[in-house]
Amino acid sequence: MDRKALQSYAEDYTTDDSKMVKELVAASDEDLEHIDMLSGRVVGRLLSILIKISGAKRVLEIGTFTGYSALTMAEALPEDGALFTCEYNERYENIARTFFNNSEYGSKITLVMGKALETIPKIPGTFDFVFLDADKINYPNYYKLILPRLEQDGILVVDNVLWGGEVLDPKTDKAEAIDQLSRMIRDDDLVEQVMLPVRDGVTIVRKK
Template sequence: MDQQAIESYAINHTTDHSKLIKELISVSEENLEHIDMLSGRLVGRLLSLLVKISGAKRVLEVGTFTGYSALTMAEALPDDGELFTCEYNERYEDIARTFFEKSEAESKVTLVMGKALETIPTISGSFDFVFIDADKINYPNYYKMILPRLEQGGIMVIDNVFWSGEVLDSESDKGKAIDELNTIIRGDNAVEQVMLPVRDGVTVLRKK
């Protein structure tokens, strides 16, 4: 089976983005070189569905980039939902803020600038949905920091859990850090999880 062709087939049979999110993707492509950081339609629509199915109201995202996954989740939240999204690179802040302001979901979104390990403790309260998608070397630290603040029955989604296959490569620092987290999750009786071979690997877990 041609993996690239079948991934394109899956994307083409997945609900399309909103008009605003299509515009955000075009502007990101025109202005930035690291567009592959954007998690894309398969992961984006998975997040959107999970937010809706779980009835989540309070979302934490680690890694905003230009706001693609943040807006996708914010659009899926109810009117009284809240989403906190953490980013430290000011280069991406302008595009993210521009699109948050253009969105009907604007009032639900708070962009938290600074290093996420330092800013997450400044956000009060617990979360019922978490998306981890930044700073791979610290993946185990984000899990340890955030899991105690995830509500019972809450969902955590972790992107890039394959890191292009480098989780199998003991020479890769990021691969080793992600593999460490994958191993922690496998042995953690507090959660139940599935590791999906979607794009670069996505773990979806529920806190028991």
């Protein structure tokens, strides 16, 4: 099976990104050597649909990169929605801020700079939607930090849960940490979850 061809087929049959989001992808590609950290259209549209059907208003994103998923989620949020997105790399911050400032949805976004494990406790309130997509080594720590702040019926989406297949036989610290989080979620009576083999793997968790 040609997984790349299937991924491209899935993208072709998925709603297109907005004009501004497409421009953000193009600008990221022009400015940076690699943009493979960007979650991409299938995950982006999944986040968008989940936000719309869940009625989420307060969103936390851990791992902004150049703002692809943040802007996609902000476009999906209601007018009184708010999205906090955490990043520590200033080079990515500059691209993200440019597009947040130019977007009519950018006013919903607060870009929080610094190490996310240190900045998240300073963000006030609870969340009804969280997208976890930052340093894999800290995935279990992020789960411990955010689950108590996730509302009942709140949704957590975890990206890269398959880590290119390495989780089947974890040999690196990152693969081990991702697998550890998946075990934590599976064994946690407070949540129900589904792991989807979409792109690099996405787990959708609902807090009971």
